[in-house]
Amino acid sequence: MSIRRTSTLSLMAMGAVGVSAFTASNAGVKNGCFWNVDGLGSFNTQWSIAEFTTSTLSSVQDELSASSYTVEAGNSPLARRFDITNIGISSDNALTLTVPGGQSTGPISSAQITTAYSDILFGSVRTVAMVSGAAGTTHGFTFYANDNQEVDFAFLSSDPSVVHLTNEQVNSTSPFSTYTVSAPSDATSAYHEYRLDWTADATRFYIDGALVHTITENVPSQQGFWLWNSWSNGNAWAQGPPATNSVLKIKSIDAYFNRTSIVPSGSCLSSSSNNNAAAAASSTSTTPTYTPAPTATNTKLCPKYDGTVYTATNGDLFQIACGTDFAGGDFKMVWVNSMGACIEACSSTDGCVDVSMSGTACYMKNKLKNALKNSGVNGAKKISA
Structure with a gap:
């Protein structure tokens, strides 16, 4: 896979399979330290993935991460699990996210990739993809910070004739903001560009370079990450699981972001890699004496107990970092009702460090x-075990 920090997107010449006369969005234009996107403004980060190959897939670890964790069933019939083995490369050099067919018990093996960072605040992301015609899965091109700060560009493979566009409710009293528009008639047999623009005032959804809907309600205001996935848990939304392999094919991605950890420097743009390295180094330094945090799992720990240490039931010590996301290394997800319960779950899980x-x-x-x-x-x- 080639990732180039350039101002243009080079789409591969497509073979006989998946040919579609779609119109791609105009690429952003590099101007000093930023990339200008028509009608949106400037962004401090850009990357393109124009070709997926087996030999270069590992080279994207600085931009993309493959998910490997379980989402418990909750109120759904089945749990789902994101497995790296379900991510592959097709014969026409597209990334494939597969939900294997014939699964009947959970967790349902699914597939997901995300950005390797979660400090994105606004962006324009164009995904060229072909969706599955095997009923029983959901495909998502999504911005996510939390359940109340989420934007979805979603397909249901049970009915690929429509696309579902959503800004999730920012609180329980806010209006619902989910809409449907017609999908390309050949969405399951040809590649099309699906573009999501997120700015402070609205989210805008494009198909093949044409604006199809704008949502001004429940616009996210917090930084987070982008994800692309294909999954099933048997609920009324995703339906399934699929009887046969359900494969989402991603031909290319062209992304423009504002990342809050990117700051101007003498070399124009400098990521926070040095700061992150320092943060990582400090996490392994000698532990000083900390103020203890309450250990009752139903106690609200943030923001009051930021920087204090929680002693888990088994004696493990965890330093609390309110307003901090430890990005990378995801391997399991559980639903809990408090930060203390989250820490206890980590403490009792082999390999969990944060x-x-x-x-x-x-x-x-x-x-x-x-x-x-x-x-x-x-x-x-x-900080200790």
């Missing part, structure tokens, strides 16, 4: 990659 909690979703991590500020996420890192 957690990030968003809403009631507790993401367990097996490594500390980046510590990023995010007001919608609270974290905790293990």
